[in-house]
Amino acid sequence: MKIFRLLLVTTFLTTSPFFAQVPFTHITNSTFNAERVASFGAIDAPNDFLEITNSTQFDNSFIPSIWGHQQSDNRYVLRLFATTSSSYDAGSLPLMMFRTEIRNNLNLNAPAGGSFPWGINGQNVVNRPLFGWENGNTRLMTMQANGFLGIGTETPTALLHTIGSVRFQGLANRTNPAFLLGTDSNGNVYEFPVSTGGGSIADYDWLKPDGTFPDNINDVIYTNGSIGINVENPTANLHLNGTVRLQNLPNEIEAVYMLGTDSNGNVAEYPVPENIGEIITDSDWLKIDNGIATSINDNIYTNGKVGINVNQFPTFVGDEDVSFYNLFVTGGILTEEVRISLKEDWADYVFKESYKLPTLQEVEEHIKKEGHLINIPSEDEVKKNGIEIGEMNKLLLEKIEELTLHVIDLNKKIEKQQNEINDLKKKNEK
Numbered sequence: 001m002k003i004f005r006l007l008l009v010t011t012f013l014t015t016s017p018f019f020a021q022v023p024f025t026h027i028t029n030s031t032f033n034a035e036r037v038a039s040f041g042a043i044d045a046p047n048d049f050l051e052i053t054n055s056t057q058f059d060n061s062f063i064p065s066i067w068g069h070q071q072s073d074n075r076y077v078l079r080l081f082a083t084t085s086s087s088y089d090a091g092s093l094p095l096m097m098f099r100t101e102i103r104n105n106l107n108l109n110a111p112a113g114g115s116f117p118w119g120i121n122g123q124n125v126v127n128r129p130l131f132g133w134e135n136g137n138t139r140l141m142t143m144q145a146n147g148f149l150g151i152g153t154e155t156p157t158a159l160l161h162t163i164g165s166v167r168f169q170g171l172a173n174r175t176n177p178a179f180l181l182g183t184d185s186n187g188n189v190y191e192f193p194v195s196t197g198g199g200s201i202a203d204y205d206w207l208k209p210d211g212t213f214p215d216n217i218n219d220v221i222y223t224n225g226s227i228g229i230n231v232e233n234p235t236a237n238l239h240l241n242g243t244v245r246l247q248n249l250p251n252e253i254e255a256v257y258m259l260g261t262d263s264n265g266n267v268a269e270y271p272v273p274e275n276i277g278e279i280i281t282d283s284d285w286l287k288i289d290n291g292i293a294t295s296i297n298d299n300i301y302t303n304g305k306v307g308i309n310v311n312q313f314p315t316f317v318g319d320e321d322v323s324f325y326n327l328f329v330t331g332g333i334l335t336e337e338v339r340i341s342l343k344e345d346w347a348d349y350v351f352k353e354s355y356k357l358p359t360l361q362e363v364e365e366h367i368k369k370e371g372h373l374i375n376i377p378s379e380d381e382v383k384k385n386g387i388e389i390g391e392m393n394k395l396l397l398e399k400i401e402e403l404t405l406h407v408i409d410l411n412k413k414i415e416k417q418q419n420e421i422n423d424l425k426k427k428n429e430k
Contacts, residue, residue: 026052032059047071050078100130129154158188176215236266318385340390347394350401357405373399 028035034057041049048070055065068078082096101122110117125145133141142150150156152163179191206221208214214221228234230241257269285300287293293300305313309330315323349355358366358374372378375395377387 028054030059033057035062037064045072098131100125318381320385338389340393342390342394344391344394347397347401350398350405357402360406 026038028037035054036051037054038052039049040051049068051067051069053065053067054062055067056063066078070077080096084095102125103118103122105119105121107114107117107119114120127145129142129144131141131143132139139154140151142154142156144150144156148156148159148161150161153161177194180194181189182192183189205225206214206223208219208221226234226237226239228239228241231239255272258272259267260270261267284304285293285302287298287300305326305328307313307328310328313323313328315321350357363374366374370378375398377385
């Protein structure tokens with residue numbers, strides 16, 4: 001394999017005064033691999049170079065590639081320059097041309113017999129793509145033979161075919177457009193006419209009160225059709241699916257009607273009862289005398305469940321049924337005092353003669369085996385099912401009372417032992 005490294009070469013070869021071209025070939029020996037035909041670089045930057053290589057490993061085939069490599073810093077790897085003088089900065093011909101075509105009759109003896117080895121007649125490519133842009137092995141853009149450019153697709157079907165988002169930024173502002181851009185169901189972009197004052201009213205969803213077409217965001221407009229917000233097929237003049245907020249409404253003292261909804265959410269006017277007590281059944285909270293609460297200081301109650309920061313009442317916590325609880329709070333409770341009324345016995349059953357007090361040896365064996373006190377839930381159980389405060393306080397008192405009995409028993413044994421020690425001392429003194 002022959003490698004040519006040209007640092008600074010100025011060569012003039014002339015074989016005929018009639019042709020601008022001269023044979024100046026750089027041909028490497030075939031290695032049946034990816035041959036490097038020519039290499040250009042600088043001595044002080046051995047890892048920065050430009051090479052003409054054969055980029056196929058197939059035998060009897062040559063695909064020339066211009067390979068620029070740069071690893072001395074993070075500047076440009078390859079730059080293409082086309083320059084001219086200011087006097088030739090005119091005309092319609094481009095300064096740099098990228099060209100593909102079909103050439104069937106090559107003249108490999110050129111310039112003998114012809115000025116260029118590729119001849120003078122070329123034909124347009126018809127079927128194959130012309131250009132491709134890749135990032136590694138990923139094709140980013142493709143230009144077909146018919147000029148269709150695809151971004152994100154290798155098979156464009158329009159002059160500009162993109163898969164993904166398209167963004168136009170910094171566009172100039174204009175008024176009274178002649179056409180609007182729109183797409184069909186396949187994403188094809190077309191011009192759609194914009195109706196003006198000469199169009200039909202049926203072409204507009206909104207009109208001004210005088211029947212003309214709005215052309216300003218501050219225009220007062222109206223529509224004869226139904227309006228749906230979060231609803232595709234409104235069944236009322238204004239049909240909303242979601243929340244409604246009325247802000248900065250004026251204050252009035254006496255209401256003639258109240259707004260309410262039926263079970264389907266349709267809003268209607270409802271008369272205000274002369275006796276406010278007539279709508280007691282419509283209220284969630286009542287005063288103790290079943291009257292309607294009218295002040296924030298009223299004492300109120302409800303017969304239904306109450307949820308704070310929850311919109312669904314849980315039925316189970318772990319394996320525990322909690323469906324019978326009436327107050328559910330998410331986020332914690334802060335209070336000055338909590339009083340719990342127990343329906344079951346308090347822990348004083350420990351002091352009854354019928355209570356079987358576990359021995360300290362039994363307690364020790366249970367702790368070693370289970371990792372917690374007798375009758376006290378384990379850490380895993382508490383994490384899974386939670387605790388009931390009243391029950392837990394009873395169990396904690398149970399342990400305190402059991403310890404108290406053990407302490408009393410131990411104290412009796414200590415007193416007995418001390419008396420025996422004192423008797424022995426008296427005998428020894430005699």
